[in-house]
Amino acid sequence: MPSNPVISTQIDVIYQQQSRRVLATLIRLLGSFDLAEEALQEAFAAALRQWPAEGIPDNPTAWLIKAGQRRGIDQIRKKQTARSYLQHLLPEEGEETPAPDERSIDDDQLRLIFTCCHPGLGMEAQLALTLREMCGLTTEQVANALLQKSTTIAQRIVRAKRKILEANIPYEVPEHRELSGRLQSVLQVVYLMFNEGYSASEGNTVMNISLASEAIRLAHVLAALLPEGEVFGLLALMLLHDARRHARQDVDGDLITLEEQDRNLWDRDQIDAGIQWLMDALQHSPTGTYTLQASIAAVHAQARQAEDTDWVRIVRLYDALFEQTPSPVIALNRAVAIAMRDTPEHGLKLLEQLSGHKAMQNYYLFHAARADLYRRSGQMDAARFAFERALALTQQGPEKRFLSRRLAELGCSGKNR
Amino acid sequence: MKYVALVYYQESIINGMTEQEWHALNQECLAGVEKLTDQGKYVAGQALQSIDTATTVRLRGDEVLISDGPFAETKEQLAGFYLLEAHDLNEALQLASRIPPARFGTIEVRPVRELPPKD
Numbered sequence: 001m002p003s004n005p006v007i008s009t010q011i012d013v014i015y016q017q018q019s020r021r022v023l024a025t026l027i028r029l030l031g032s033f034d035l036a037e038e039a040l041q042e043a044f045a046a047a048l049r050q051w052p053a054e055g056i057p058d059n060p061t062a063w064l065i066k067a068g069q070r071r072g073i074d075q076i077r078k079k080q081t082a083r084s085y086l087q088h089l090l091p092e093e094g095e096e097t098p099a100p101d102e103r104s105i106d107d108d109q110l111r112l113i114f115t116c117c118h119p120g121l122g123m124e125a126q127l128a129l130t131l132r133e134m135c136g137l138t139t140e141q142v143a144n145a146l147l148q149k150s151t152t153i154a155q156r157i158v159r160a161k162r163k164i165l166e167a168n169i170p171y172e173v174p175e176h177r178e179l180s181g182r183l184q185s186v187l188q189v190v191y192l193m194f195n196e197g198y199s200a201s202e203g204n205t206v207m208n209i210s211l212a213s214e215a216i217r218l219a220h221v222l223a224a225l226l227p228e229g230e231v232f233g234l235l236a237l238m239l240l241h242d243a244r245r246h247a248r249q250d251v252d253g254d255l256i257t258l259e260e261q262d263r264n265l266w267d268r269d270q271i272d273a274g275i276q277w278l279m280d281a282l283q284h285s286p287t288g289t290y291t292l293q294a295s296i297a298a299v300h301a302q303a304r305q306a307e308d309t310d311w312v313r314i315v316r317l318y319d320a321l322f323e324q325t326p327s328p329v330i331a332l333n334r335a336v337a338i339a340m341r342d343t344p345e346h347g348l349k350l351l352e353q354l355s356g357h358k359a360m361q362n363y364y365l366f367h368a369a370r371a372d373l374y375r376r377s378g379q380m381d382a383a384r385f386a387f388e389r390a391l392a393l394t395q396q397g398p399e400k401r402f403l404s405r406r407l408a409e410l411g412c413s414g415k416n417r
Numbered sequence: 418m419k420y421v422a423l424v425y426y427q428e429s430i431i432n433g434m435t436e437q438e439w440h441a442l443n444q445e446c447l448a449g450v451e452k453l454t455d456q457g458k459y460v461a462g463q464a465l466q467s468i469d470t471a472t473t474v475r476l477r478g479d480e481v482l483i484s485d486g487p488f489a490e491t492k493e494q495l496a497g498f499y500l501l502e503a504h505d506l507n508e509a510l511q512l513a514s515r516i517p518p519a520r521f522g523t524i525e526v527r528p529v530r531e532l533p534p535k536d
Contacts, residue, residue, distance in 0.1 A: 120506060
């Protein structure tokens with residue numbers, strides 16, 4: 001095999017930038033995820049063999065799709081016992097299929113993500129499949145990122161692909177009237193991916209940067225393909241949250257609250273980018289929940305110090321958010337914002353009304369918020385009691401250390417270290 | 418491709434309906450079937466008598482075991498089924514969402530499995 005380091009490096013770059021697009025189109029052309037993945041690898045292997053001698057073709061993506069399709073079809077022919085549903089994919093003798101244009105390659109990317117995030121698949125399967133197919137992570141990488149065993153993830157992906165095939169989940173972008181509902185399901189997966197990366201649900205590090213940046217990268221792809229307000233809103237929200245990543249924990253990996261963060265460590269360029277996307281999102285109406293949450297994050301991002309925070313505006317945004325999604329978690333955040341705007345006592349009164357919710361009683365952040373407001377209002381015994389309650393309800397290392405530290409500051413050490 | 422839509426609901430809900438509401442629901446189901454038939458989507462279907470009429474039969478060894486009621490106690494009971502002709506799962510789901518009991522019950526949509534050819 002001729003080796004040419006310059007060309008191999010270029011092929012690596014093409015792999016990183018184009019392999020998911022090639023895959024998405026091959027899935028459509030070959031009608032099977034597994035066949036397409038195999039064909040993708042073979043197409044790149046062929047490129048590594050041929051390009052050093054022949055040079056890189058003018059349109060490498062189209063070349064790779066053609067090469068992959070040819071190999072996939074050879075595979076189908078070889079397995080003539082293959083199920084009949086693949087037969088119709090075989091071209092007539094001598095027929096040349098035209099190379100797909102950029103537009104249809106883009107549509108294939110959308111088809112792929114809408115299929116991976118089909119609500120007929122379980123949420124966990126949607127996430128694993130999206131990371132695997134859209135982001136191109138290996139099964140091991142997906143397992144590591146989600147703190148699961150590889151065998152569990154592999155099984156989940158196999159099962160999801162089988163359901164796609166057997167229940168005949170179509171490889172298509174939903175029609176206009178179904179689009180907004182189905183888009184919600186896609187955005188939910190992207191945001192879940194981001195949050196899994198932002199705060200792993202257990203373990204010792206707060207952030208797994210790669211999952212969060214995969215989610216942001218995916219949202220950029222979506223924003224280019226599907227210019228909907230909520231796509232922009234979610235992208236803005238994630239950029240604004242992620243901009244705080246270096247300020248969010250200290251050198252020991254301990255959590256630092258928004259109020260106490262060193263705002264010089266915030267990534268200003270990323271904040272600017274987030275606000276730009278937010279502006280685009282706000283051009284669309286009605287304003288969706290991701291856009292509202294991004295608006296809240298933007299108010300925080302624009303305050304040079306914690307004392308400058310515009311709590312009046314934040315409360316208004318939470319009001320709008322609660323109107324759209326009247327969930328106890330949003331009510332909790334709204335109560336904290338009202339406490340910051342008015343007095344801790346005012347916030348505590350609102351939290352009292354929430355304490356009837358079962359979900360709140362076992363939610364550590366509810367107790368942590370109560371504890372903090374008691375602390376701010378000088379009721380130290382009540383604060384201590386609530387911190388202990390919160391501590392007993394969280395498994396996450398950094399959260400536990402943070403709560404223990406707060407308890408220690410009240411003059412008492414945490415029991416559940 | 419064929420899909421079965423299994424219709425489940427809590428019988429207590431329809432038991433609580435007035436005569437008029439029950440009549441209207443049945444008429445709505447009939448109209449729905451008519452529409453599905455016109456579209457060429459309806460293959461077969463049947464509403465079922467209430468769960469009180471169900472009898473379970475099992476064969477264990479040579480012994481036929483017969484018992485009252487359904488095999489599993491569930492919150493919602495099987496009330497009927499549709500056999501639908503749909504292009505893909507999305508179309509099947511869209512058709513199933515128009516089955517009137519979808520509003521208060523649950524429709525389970527499953528692709529049919531063709532048995533292998535006879536040896």
